[in-house]
Amino acid sequence: MANNLLIFPLLIPLVAAVLQIFGRSHIRFQRIVGAISMLLCVGIAVVLVGEVHMSGIQILPMGGWVAPYGIVLVADMFAALLVLTSSILGAVCLFYAFASIGEEREKHHFYPFFQFLLVGVNGSFLTGDLFNLFVCFEVMLISSYALIVLGGTKRQLRETLKYILINIVSSSLFVATMAYLYAATGTLNMAHLSERITEVGQNGILSVIALMLLTVFSLKAGLFLFYWLPGPYTSPPTVVTAIFAALLTKVGLYAIMRTFTLIFYQDMGFVYTLIGWLGIVTMILGVIGAIAYREVNRILAYNVIAGVGLIAFGLATANRAGLEGAIFYMLHDMIIKALLFMLAGIMIGAAGTARLQQMSGLIKRIPLTGWMFFVSALALAGVPPLSGFVGKLLIVQGGFERGWYTLTILSLLTSLVMLYSVMRIFMLGFWGKERPLADEQKEIPDEVYREWITEAGNPSLLPDASENVLDHRWGTFRPKALMASASVLFVLVIAIGLGAGWIQTYIAEAASVLVQPAVYVQAILGGG
Amino acid sequence: MEIWMSIAVGILFAVAVYLILSRSLLRIILGTSILTHAVHMLLMTMSGLKTGAPPLLGEESGSYVDPLPQALILTSIVINFGVTAFFFVLAYRSYLRLKTDDMEEVKRKGGQ
Numbered sequence: 001m002a003n004n005l006l007i008f009p010l011l012i013p014l015v016a017a018v019l020q021i022f023g024r025s026h027i028r029f030q031r032i033v034g035a036i037s038m039l040l041c042v043g044i045a046v047v048l049v050g051e052v053h054m055s056g057i058q059i060l061p062m063g064g065w066v067a068p069y070g071i072v073l074v075a076d077m078f079a080a081l082l083v084l085t086s087s088i089l090g091a092v093c094l095f096y097a098f099a100s101i102g103e104e105r106e107k108h109h110f111y112p113f114f115q116f117l118l119v120g121v122n123g124s125f126l127t128g129d130l131f132n133l134f135v136c137f138e139v140m141l142i143s144s145y146a147l148i149v150l151g152g153t154k155r156q157l158r159e160t161l162k163y164i165l166i167n168i169v170s171s172s173l174f175v176a177t178m179a180y181l182y183a184a185t186g187t188l189n190m191a192h193l194s195e196r197i198t199e200v201g202q203n204g205i206l207s208v209i210a211l212m213l214l215t216v217f218s219l220k221a222g223l224f225l226f227y228w229l230p231g232p233y234t235s236p237p238t239v240v241t242a243i244f245a246a247l248l249t250k251v252g253l254y255a256i257m258r259t260f261t262l263i264f265y266q267d268m269g270f271v272y273t274l275i276g277w278l279g280i281v282t283m284i285l286g287v288i289g290a291i292a293y294r295e296v297n298r299i300l301a302y303n304v305i306a307g308v309g310l311i312a313f314g315l316a317t318a319n320r321a322g323l324e325g326a327i328f329y330m331l332h333d334m335i336i337k338a339l340l341f342m343l344a345g346i347m348i349g350a351a352g353t354a355r356l357q358q359m360s361g362l363i364k365r366i367p368l369t370g371w372m373f374f375v376s377a378l379a380l381a382g383v384p385p386l387s388g389f390v391g392k393l394l395i396v397q398g399g400f401e402r403g404w405y406t407l408t409i410l411s412l413l414t415s416l417v418m419l420y421s422v423m424r425i426f427m428l429g430f431w432g433k434e435r436p437l438a439d440e441q442k443e444i445p446d447e448v449y450r451e452w453i454t455e456a457g458n459p460s461l462l463p464d465a466s467e468n469v470l471d472h473r474w475g476t477f478r479p480k481a482l483m484a485s486a487s488v489l490f491v492l493v494i495a496i497g498l499g500a501g502w503i504q505t506y507i508a509e510a511a512s513v514l515v516q517p518a519v520y521v522q523a524i525l526g527g528g
Numbered sequence: 529m530e531i532w533m534s535i536a537v538g539i540l541f542a543v544a545v546y547l548i549l550s551r552s553l554l555r556i557i558l559g560t561s562i563l564t565h566a567v568h569m570l571l572m573t574m575s576g577l578k579t580g581a582p583p584l585l586g587e588e589s590g591s592y593v594d595p596l597p598q599a600l601i602l603t604s605i606v607i608n609f610g611v612t613a614f615f616f617v618l619a620y621r622s623y624l625r626l627k628t629d630d631m632e633e634v635k636r637k638g639g640q
Contacts, residue, residue: 131600138607145614149621157622158634161553164615168560168608169548175567175604182597183574 005051006060006073008044009083009122012037013090017115030111031098037115038091041122045084052080053506057513057523059128067128067524068192074128076520077510078327082125082254085331088492089246089338090118092485096342097239099481100349105150105237113150116143117243124251128524130181130188133255134174137220141167144248148236156235163232170219177212184209191524193263194517202266210264210271214256221252223312224278226305230289233304234297238345241297245304246338250330253308257315257326261514262521265318276316280407282309283414290421294356296344296429299421300337303380306418307333313411314395322398324511328503329391332496336380336388339489340422342482343373347429349477356425361434368483370430372490377426379493381419387496390504533573540566553619553629557612564608568601 016037023029052058052075060073075083094114101110120140127133145167149160182188184205185196197206215225222229229249233241256275264271286306290299311333314326346369351359363370379386382393392415399408496503513519540562547559580591623629626637 131603135603135607138611142607142611142614145611145618149618152621152625154625154637157618157625158637160618161622161631161634164611164618165548165556165560168611168615169563172560172563172567175564175600176570178600179567179571179574182571182600183576188596188600 002060002064003051003058003075004060005044005048006058006075006126007062009041009048009087009126010119012040012044013115013118013122017112017119020112020115021109024107024109027103027106030106034094034111034115035091038087038094038118041087041118042084042091045080045087048075049077049080049084049506052077053509057520059524068187068189071132072128072189072191072524073126074191074520074524075126076513076523077506078254078257078513079125081327081331081506081510082250083122085334086118086121086125086247086250089243089334089489090114090121092488093239093243093246093338093342096242096345096482096485099478099485100239100345100476101237102476108150110147110150113143113146114243116140117147117247121247121251125254128190130178130190130193134171134178137174137251137255138171140248140251141171144244147240147244148232150240151237153235159231159235162228166219166228170216173212173219174216177209177216180205180209180212189524190258190262191521194521195525197263197266202264206264207267207271210260210267211274213259213264214271214275217252217256217259218278219252220249221256221312222249222282222305222308223253223256223275224282226282226286226308229305230298230301233301234295238341238348241301242338242341242345245300245341246334249304249308250334253311253315253330256312257514260315261318261323262517265517272316272318275312276404276407279309279312279314279316280410280414282306282312283411284309287414287417287421291417291424295354296348296356296359296425297341297354299425300340300344303340303418303421304337306414307337310392310395310411310415313407314391314398317395317398317402317404319398319401320511320515321394321401323514324504324507325391325394325396325398327391327510327514328507329388329395331507332379332387332391332493335489335492335496336376339376339486339493340373340380342486342489343369343376344425346479346482346486347373347425349479349482351429351435356428358435359429360432361430363430364434366479369479369486370426372486373430374426376490376493377419377422379497380422381415385494385497387493387500389497390500529577530573533569533577537566537570537573540569551631553623553631553634556631557615557619560615561608561612564604564612568604571597571601571604 016033019033020030058075061067062071117140120136123136124133127136145160145164148163149156185193187193219225233244283306286302286309289302293299311326311330314322314329347362348354350362350366353359379388382388396408544559544563544566547555575594575597578593580593581587581589583592583595626634
């Protein structure tokens, strides 16, 4: 049965973006269209989750061409939950953008790019075809290029050059992998691939293809191949960073989880062990980065990397508890990372600098933000009544069931370090003597800059001295409106923590499709 | 024929990697362009070169060519066209801003 609801999470932002392009000079119109589009998406995602819950996996064969001949959109519980979360985050970030992005960017197509980003993200979650996944990736990436570079400071230009290059190379590798996969199996529909690979067994060439896909998606997700990530994630304005941290790496992770539970699940041992190790190494390197730097944005960007590692580790356990944990933690991670970046943005705005050395005593100026940051940091580390706890617990349980005691304990230790790195922001930024606003100081004096260079050892690690370092000050800064958006996510974090039992039923449903790929194949190909 | 195509793809990949690893931004962009080109040729070769009639109604033939790879390649070409165009504009902007197209210089200037 076809369910037309599935096309709306793509169609609504797409139409909204086109309308916004035509209404370029009318910022108010653009804002209203954007807000309506995002709220509609949230509504539709809620209905979608309900329908998947009531009547199983929903599919939509595009143009009436049934799978495996046409492209299908598929919503199982995992995809539906991710669409819901990304729509909510899209809506919240959009309202955050209203109060922070500034007129210049609004006039230069910030909102259409934002909508296109959501089209790509939702499309990647909903598609049931590997080539379509590539197309949705590209839609998402092209909008992300534009969002990073919008503003055009030297630092943004440099980071975008790197970011585009790395993504073009990985996309080319993706297409090459698909060429091999098409030659080996003769199809690119995910369900059909799963069926055919089950028939022939996962032989040598298919394992090589699986590893190539893992490389491609790891590049996108920042799993081990994350060296490109901190730069681009710290140069654009706060709201862009928040939405990137919440959505982009998670799309890569979703692709890894989907392909390795649906398509390449035969050869459990080797590939899963590899993913597990990659996850642990990513976590360790991520937290090392997080404690090495003293810039608020950069610390959080390294925390994004560490989070990716933990989710990948949950996937690698490949048992029910571990997968449930990975899904739960992924939803939590999307929300908490967006929230932390938003709060950090308010901190930076209030202090006038992103450097922790110049930041202290903010608790007097923005007490509510401070305590919210404190509680969010606890949630990030998985302190019980908050949202991170259940996911982390399930991942640990999965790890023990798999028999990976050392690795699991390592993952717990790294999350302690994660907590330390974020708490350090709280301690240094909010406590201590209050300082005057560093805001007036647009150019960093030479002697201060030289001091930084000797401290950091490498000038390329430092922000721009000649230009405005905090380009979100380039826009507007309305802390009350920003706090309103952030508190929506904050309430969500607490609600997920308290209502974990209720959400657990949905998560279990999502995980049950992942552990029984035959259900997914059956829903799309109708019994083969 | 497939062998020759594969060799050609290999050469194109080598050229692309060489160009991407160079310091000049323009060469890097040309490298990505050649890389995607190589990938498209790979996709065409891997899915089998012409073995039958075009897959059109009214063509009487025992075997037809698989139309799917061509659709995939076309989509990919369109995407790469867009990305390359964007990359060129970005390179021009960063040349105006940073006054260089040498990546080592870009790294230094963008960071200060």
